[in-house]
Structures are given as structure tokens and as C-alpha cells.
Amino acid sequence: MPVTSAVSAARTILTRLHDVMASRSHAQAKLNTVVEVIGEGLDSEVCSIYLLREGMLELFATKGLAQEAVHVTRMGVGEGLVGTIAENIETLNLAEATAHPDFSYRPETGEEKYHSFAGVPIVRRERAVGVLCVQHAESRRYEEVEIEALQTVAMVLSELISNAGLVDDEQTALGPQQTGPVRLPGLTLVKGLAMGTAVYHQPRITIEHVMAEDRDAELQRVYLAFDKMREQIDRMASQAEFGVGGEHEEVLQTYKMFAYDEGWSRRIIEAIDSGLTAEAAIERVQQRTRMRMRQIDDPLLADRMHDLEDLSNRLLRIVSGQMGTAASQGLRGDTILIARNLGPAELLEYDKRRLKGVILEEGSLTAHVVIVARAMGIPVLGRVRSLRGVVRDGDLLLLDADKGEATVRPIDAMIEAFDARFVKSKERAAAYAALRDVEPFTRDGTRITVMMNAGLRDDMPNLALAGADGVGLFRTEFQFLVSATLPARERQTRLYRDVLEAAGDKPVVFRTVDIGGDKVLPYLRHNDGEHEENPAMGWRALRVALEREGLLKVQARSLLEAAAGRTLNVMFPMVSEPWEFDAAREVFENQRKYLKAQKKLLPEAVRYGAMLEVPALAEQLDVLAPRLSFLSIGTNDLTQFLFAADRANPKLAERYDWLSPSIMRFLKRVQLSLAGHPIDITVCGEMGGRRLEALALLGIGIRRLSITPAGVGPIKELVRKVDLPEITEAMNQWLSHPPASLRDALAQWAAEREIEAD
Structure with missing residues (x-):
């Protein structure tokens, strides 16, 4: 399928989906129509939607598979090809589905006659709430433009499905093990104990409107955002008062390379052309970047992809008008700050009376922000993975950087034991102060x-x-x-x-x-x-x-x-x-x-x-x-x-x-x-x-x-x-x-x- 055809197909699908979801039909009827629309738009023999319900991925609608399997076929996250897509939040594109090690045959679906398989996660607020997949009888890999069309449709589906209440809400989707206490191991960067509520350094930007009503207006918004972002990067590069020819650090070169990269901006513009708002288009391309990051083993390339992720966040904040961090909003109580990484200047922006600890997804013993935190007496835990999927804003956190762990949503007994340790550490500190x-x-x-x-x-x-x-x-x-x-x-x-x-x-x-x-x-x-x-x-x-x-x-x-x-x-x-x-x-x-x-x-x-x-x-x-x-x-x-x-x-x-x-x-x-x-x-x-x-x-x-x-x-x-x-x-x-x-x-x-x- 040529690029223009894929963009056109995606736009046609989105237009029809908008009409379907705006109708007064009940939710199941809407989904039944949705798979027909997508299947026709992408010329696919099979199109299926699996949604996360009660912690399981349930076949909610299908065109091409046996209708008797709807609401019967269920699989756990991580089970089969669909479960793998949801667990890893990744795309699969297979010429022969049965050759994949995670393939799981479900006889009630009648899918044995289909060989090729492509599936994309339906992502809402950085978690998979479902899977959209297509299948063909012939054995072939899907073209990149077809996959991108699927990903664009999946993004719109995420909003429509969520608004219709068809999937588990965020609290339920976390699962029993993640609504109760969860222990998060990490690397001790600065020792100490702290208790407080979780606050993300960069509050999550929730995209309220996915489908664009005025394509030209959205393009104008993203063009202006690109100009502003590039001005910021250029200004950072020109601020040097010392060095030959206004030199700047290498990461700035990488930022400039991505900021002016035509391929990146073209993908965002294509996403807008398909019918998305500027915010949704940036997020859509960012999702693709995150999926690629998970497949990269080379640390240097992974760092470059992280740079692109950072730049995407900057662009998204500019276009949405949400430029501030949690520091600019002010801390309301005892806080454990959560971030991917922090610079020393960013840490110093926070109210020291209320900032009790820091948890980083990355971080290293040598980072200068760690030295600043140590001087401030703030415990820091680093290299804590999957924070976004486990910790929500406002969750109570017990940070034990002495042991190299944090506990999310502790029960009363855990809090009492922690308080006892905290009191003992305070008594010891008082003895030292004497x-x-x-x-x-x-x-x-x-x-x-x-x-x-x-x-x-x-x-x-x-x-x-x-x-x-x-x-x-x-x-x-x-x-x-x-x-x-x-x-x-x-x-x-x-x-x-x-x-x-x-x-x-x-x-x-x-x-x-x-x-x-x-x-x-x-x-x-x-x-x-x-x-x-x-x-x-x-x-x-x-x-x-x-x-x-x-x-x-x-x-x-x-x-x-x-x-x-x-x-x-x-x-x-x-x-x-x-x-x-x-x-x-x-x-x-x-x-x-x-x-x-x-x-x-x-x-x-x-x-x-x-x-x-x-x-x-x-x-x-x-x-x-x-x-x-x-x-x-x-x-x-x-x-x-x-x-x-x-x-x-x-x-x-x-x-x-x-x-x-x-x-x-x-x-x-x-x-x-x-x-x-x-x-x-x-x-x-x-x-x-x-x-x-x-x-x-x-x-x-x-x-x-x-x-x-x-x-x-x-x-x-x-x-x-x-x-x-x-x-x-x-x-x-x-x-x-x-x-x-x-x-x-x-x-x-x-x-x-x-x-x-x-």
C-alpha cells in the first residue's frame, strides 16, 4: 500500500469511526461496525479487537474470525501473540504467525487458515488497554505504511473505547498486585528514609482530543511549536560566554539534529494528515519511538532514542501549553519526587521543606544531582524500572534508600514498622547532633x-x-x-x-x-x-x-x-x-x-x-x-x-x-x-x-x-x-x-x- 494510500485509508477510517462512535448504538454494536470499517479500509480479511477486562484480554469484536468466539476467547497479558503485544506494548508483524514462539492456537476462532498477522497495542496513558490486529490467508509481512495506519487507528480507538467505558479503568487495570503494596527495588544513590506522596517531576499530559476537526489549524499549531522548540534549542546553543565559536555540549548537537530532522517532523505531519490533532500526532510518533527503544540493545543508539523522547516531550508540552514541572505548581505536602532523571538546577527548584526523597528511573552514583541531593540531605533511589506502570500521582510511598527499595501503597503494618525505623533513625541523628x-x-x-x-x-x-x-x-x-x-x-x-x-x-x-x-x-x-x-x-x-x-x-x-x-x-x-x-x-x-x-x-x-x-x-x-x-x-x-x-x-x-x-x-x-x-x-x-x-x-x-x-x-x-x-x-x-x-x-x-x- 503506497504512503498516500495508507494516509488516505487512515483518514477515511477515522472519519467513519467518528460517525460510528457518535451514533446512539450500544457499545457492542459500535465495535462490530468498527472492525468492519477497519477491515474494509485496510483491505484486510480479518480485523479483531481485544480489550482489557478484569485483567484479561477478551475478544470483543471481529471481522473474519468465528463470531462464536466473541466474549469467549480470553487470554492473559503475556499469553499468545495478542498477550505479548499488550505486555511489551510492542508491534508484531509476522509473515507466518505460527512460527513465532509465543503463538497460541485458539480453535474456537477458526484462525487456522490465516498465516500472516499484524497487531498493535491500543495504548491509553502509557499502558496497553487492548490490541488491534489484522490477519490474511496469504503469508506476507505488512508494509510499514500499513502498520502506521493501524497504529494511528489504534490511538483513536484508545480514546473512543475509554470514553465508552469498555475497558478497565486505570485503578482496575493495575491488577490486584498493583493496587495493593508493591516493592520497587533500586540502586541506593543517597542513603536515608522518607515517607510522602508520589509526585511526578513532569506531570503527565493527558491528550483530551485525538481527532482533529480542522487539519490546517492543527498543522499551523505544530509548525509554530516546531519553531518555538527550535528557537529554544538554538538559544541554548548560543548562550555560551566561553569557548571557541559558541561551542556546546554533544547532547545539544543531538537535540539540534533531531529538532531539525525532516523525517521526524514529516511523520508528525503525516499523522495530522490522517486526521489526528497536533498533540495526538506527536504522541502517536512518540509511541513508535518507545516501541523502537525497547528493541535496541546498543546503549549509544538507545541514548539517542532517549534524546528523541525528551525532545518529543518538549514539543508536546509546547503545543499543549503545559510547560511547567511539578516545581512550578508547588508541593502541597511531604513529597517523594519521581522522574526519569534530574539535573541539579531542577532539584534546587523544589521546596526543601516538603521534598523528602527522590526516585529515578535512571540515575547513577556519579551524577552531580546525586551530590547535590546528598548535600541537601535528601535520600535518592535510582534505576527503579516501570514506575509509570506501578506508581500513580498521590500514591503513598515509603522510601528506604538504606536498603535500596521503595514501597508503593503500603498497608498499615508496613507504615508502623517504617515509622519505628524512622523514629530510631531520628533518635540516632539526635545523639550524633549532641x-x-x-x-x-x-x-x-x-x-x-x-x-x-x-x-x-x-x-x-x-x-x-x-x-x-x-x-x-x-x-x-x-x-x-x-x-x-x-x-x-x-x-x-x-x-x-x-x-x-x-x-x-x-x-x-x-x-x-x-x-x-x-x-x-x-x-x-x-x-x-x-x-x-x-x-x-x-x-x-x-x-x-x-x-x-x-x-x-x-x-x-x-x-x-x-x-x-x-x-x-x-x-x-x-x-x-x-x-x-x-x-x-x-x-x-x-x-x-x-x-x-x-x-x-x-x-x-x-x-x-x-x-x-x-x-x-x-x-x-x-x-x-x-x-x-x-x-x-x-x-x-x-x-x-x-x-x-x-x-x-x-x-x-x-x-x-x-x-x-x-x-x-x-x-x-x-x-x-x-x-x-x-x-x-x-x-x-x-x-x-x-x-x-x-x-x-x-x-x-x-x-x-x-x-x-x-x-x-x-x-x-x-x-x-x-x-x-x-x-x-x-x-x-x-x-x-x-x-x-x-x-x-x-x-x-x-x-x-x-x-x-x-
Whole structure:
């Protein structure tokens, strides 16, 4: 069937369907006419409609199969070809139906004489409410245009069937197992407990009108929406204040590619030509994209299809006039936010008093939104699948990010048990808070320095609340990540000055901007624009800053001006070799000389440090040591580099163990190599905030930790229970003769001394 014929056939069918459903006939009579209309329009020998009733797919109407099978033939979701289509929300196009592994023969239908089969799901609000299928006696695959005509008709049917009350409502369709409690496993991104009602970050847009009354008006609406969307994308690309030729990040290139893709826009226009409204046409093409996404194994291609999905959502919101997220509407009570993914700026838009937790369909340990959430004290659970099919807006959710799970629609007993755990965690938090003004001395009298990590101006009150000794790591890149353009020097200076004033007489270590890798900026990207297969080991951090020296110069001047009259502690990330440290230090010293010549007030002293994240640097610490004031060990990146294991990959999670003898031996060797040098050695990152890991670090000689504010109290409590000579002796023995599991051995050692490991 030619394209024009398919479009014409779809339009004719839709016109006739509108008349059928507008008639006063009862529902069954309407469906009987519908299959005749579709069968004739597509020149099909068989046309059948199966609808979801009481959790089963029931044959409701057919042209070509035995009429005795209507309301008799039923199959479960996932059973047979029809059930497979509904379960996977996918299209099947088979030249020989019996050859498919899910084929299930129903003798009462008389379908044995038909060979070819094509079926599409009837989708309503992202769930299958039925299946529309056609069959022919001859063995052949259906043309793409025929399948598209079926999909267009199925979309209209979804509205008409739903309005006629012929299918289970959304509550019933979820099934008994999904109207009661449902446990959702996921990946712990930020620990914590939270209870609240489910709110989707992007409220679902319900398409109220599927069939168009004025084709030209719908085309005009979609043309205007395309123009507005393209203007938005172009504006994002042109907002760069830094970089060669207004460069932008690679995902923006992909967005532009899709935004101007003629094939995508043509499919939407064809759907409007067939009789759909602009919203329905976009959704119709989007459904096709989702089906294709489910069939893609290649992660790069899948990412590209996700980009197209995002762009479709943007276009749909523009054409419907519903541009806001849940943040713009305001949260009405304790909320668990649900999203596919989030950016840090989006998270910061929400009312912190009411946002209690976040659940993501995707998400990774390295995402900067996770770092922001951790700083805000908001638990986050990631990689939770099928949220849309299980969780509704307003459902009660228990989020247990400590255990890596969430419970939807809990029963009273579950809520009581959760409340008990929540109360216990609050009591424990209160006990830790009581240690705020207590100095962390070990049992043998050694003072341990416990500092906190920060990255936002709003983090600074935690310095006093947690009782930390200072800020051991201030991540300056957050200001860059939440900004649409490169932050001006004045803005940077104002932030750094505010942070130093909030810290008072406590030290703050500023890490120069660590962008690239997982922290992409829309206004800055690599010169050649090539996709990086391993971004964590690519063009990022100090490598970016040294290549784009203007970026580092602006930040250097901002920090120097902000620290006037104080001591400035500045640290360079991802140093691989001494020359990189020297080059970055020279940028600061040159700016220092410039400010001095301008008679500007300067810091009383500048202390320079390096992040040890790249293992290669450990082999040249003796060369660098004379120029270092301090060294911060970034255990997050260091560990994945040592193991060659991406910590965001769930398949490698078990190999990413900080208590591996390999890691501990490496860290001990680093600590010993700097013995005798007046260099402060600090372990920064998540490792130092875990009690068992912190215990091991104390045992190998680490005396300074920089961790999340929430971890300060628990670590101070741990320190006061530790006898350093005893744990040092135990660690020396274990590292000399590693046990089968260092983690288990250390946990047992702690339990014998009544030291809680968690």
C-alpha cells in the first residue's frame, strides 16, 4: 500500500469511526461496525479487537474470525501473540504467525487458515488497554505504511473505547498486585528514609482530543511549536560566554539534529494528515519511538532514542501549553519526587521543606544531582524500572534508600514498622547532633580532623550544625552546573566570599572547577566534538582548565579576590603528573602578581594542594611533595581507576569495594610515602563517611577525613570508640596476610568491641 494510500485509508477510517462512535448504538454494536470499517479500509480479511477486562484480554469484536468466539476467547497479558503485544506494548508483524514462539492456537476462532498477522497495542496513558490486529490467508509481512495506519487507528480507538467505558479503568487495570503494596527495588544513590506522596517531576499530559476537526489549524499549531522548540534549542546553543565559536555540549548537537530532522517532523505531519490533532500526532510518533527503544540493545543508539523522547516531550508540552514541572505548581505536602532523571538546577527548584526523597528511573552514583541531593540531605533511589506502570500521582510511598527499595501503597503494618525505623533513625541523628561541640579524640588521645564536603552556599550552615572542623572540599563546579552560561567573575567572587565569611575562622579548601566526564556543561565541550567512550577518563577537570586557560584565570582571580586578608586553600582536581600541578599553580601566581600590581588586597597566604585520583600521580609524589601544602585523596575516582571498573555500572558494583586489600595497601603506601613532609593528607569522598571504611582508614594512618555533613556525627562517634594502636596492629596484620574478606574480618573485629559498623 503506497504512503498516500495508507494516509488516505487512515483518514477515511477515522472519519467513519467518528460517525460510528457518535451514533446512539450500544457499545457492542459500535465495535462490530468498527472492525468492519477497519477491515474494509485496510483491505484486510480479518480485523479483531481485544480489550482489557478484569485483567484479561477478551475478544470483543471481529471481522473474519468465528463470531462464536466473541466474549469467549480470553487470554492473559503475556499469553499468545495478542498477550505479548499488550505486555511489551510492542508491534508484531509476522509473515507466518505460527512460527513465532509465543503463538497460541485458539480453535474456537477458526484462525487456522490465516498465516500472516499484524497487531498493535491500543495504548491509553502509557499502558496497553487492548490490541488491534489484522490477519490474511496469504503469508506476507505488512508494509510499514500499513502498520502506521493501524497504529494511528489504534490511538483513536484508545480514546473512543475509554470514553465508552469498555475497558478497565486505570485503578482496575493495575491488577490486584498493583493496587495493593508493591516493592520497587533500586540502586541506593543517597542513603536515608522518607515517607510522602508520589509526585511526578513532569506531570503527565493527558491528550483530551485525538481527532482533529480542522487539519490546517492543527498543522499551523505544530509548525509554530516546531519553531518555538527550535528557537529554544538554538538559544541554548548560543548562550555560551566561553569557548571557541559558541561551542556546546554533544547532547545539544543531538537535540539540534533531531529538532531539525525532516523525517521526524514529516511523520508528525503525516499523522495530522490522517486526521489526528497536533498533540495526538506527536504522541502517536512518540509511541513508535518507545516501541523502537525497547528493541535496541546498543546503549549509544538507545541514548539517542532517549534524546528523541525528551525532545518529543518538549514539543508536546509546547503545543499543549503545559510547560511547567511539578516545581512550578508547588508541593502541597511531604513529597517523594519521581522522574526519569534530574539535573541539579531542577532539584534546587523544589521546596526543601516538603521534598523528602527522590526516585529515578535512571540515575547513577556519579551524577552531580546525586551530590547535590546528598548535600541537601535528601535520600535518592535510582534505576527503579516501570514506575509509570506501578506508581500513580498521590500514591503513598515509603522510601528506604538504606536498603535500596521503595514501597508503593503500603498497608498499615508496613507504615508502623517504617515509622519505628524512622523514629530510631531520628533518635540516632539526635545523639550524633549532641556531639556537635565535642572534639573527636580517639581512646588513646589522638585528635582526628573531621571536615565536611560542600558545593553550595546553602551548605554552609551545616558547618556549625554538624560540628565539622572546616570544609575539606568545596566543589566549585556546582555554580557552573546549575548555570545556563559561564558564571561571570563577579558572581564567582561573591559566592567564594560568602562561603569564607560563613566559615568564619574554620578553613575552606576550594577545588577548582571539575567539569567534563559526567559533569557536562551545555556551553562548553571538546574542540573536536567527538563522543568520549570513557568520559570519566577523558577531557575533564584540570585537563579542561589548562586547555581553556581563560576559565582557570577567571576562577583564580575570583578566589584570590574573595580570600583577601585570609588564607586561601586551593586544590587542583585530577592531577596526573607534577607539571599539571605546576602549570595550574602558575596561573594562580600570575593572577596574584596582576592583582598586586593593581594594588588589590590579597590573601595573607595561599596554600596549594592536589587531588590524588589518578594512580599515576602516586608514583611521583616524591617529586611533587616539596611544592604541596596538602594532598586530598579522592577515593571515588581513584578506586574505579584502580579496578578499571565503572562504579556506575551495576554489573561491577561488587567489584567496587573500598575495603579491598588492593585499595587499602595503595592508600597506606601513599600515606607512608609522604611521611616526614609537612603535608596534610585528607581522604575526601564517600569512603570516609562510611563507618567501617573510616575505621580501616584510621588503621592505616589517615588522620583527616572530609565527608558529607550528615556523616560528621556518626564518624565523630566512631572515633571516640577507637583505640588507634589496636586497629593499626589489626590492619597491618590483615594487609600482610589478607583474609578471604577484609570487610567481614573488620566487621567482626568491630562487633567484638561493640563498635557499630553501619
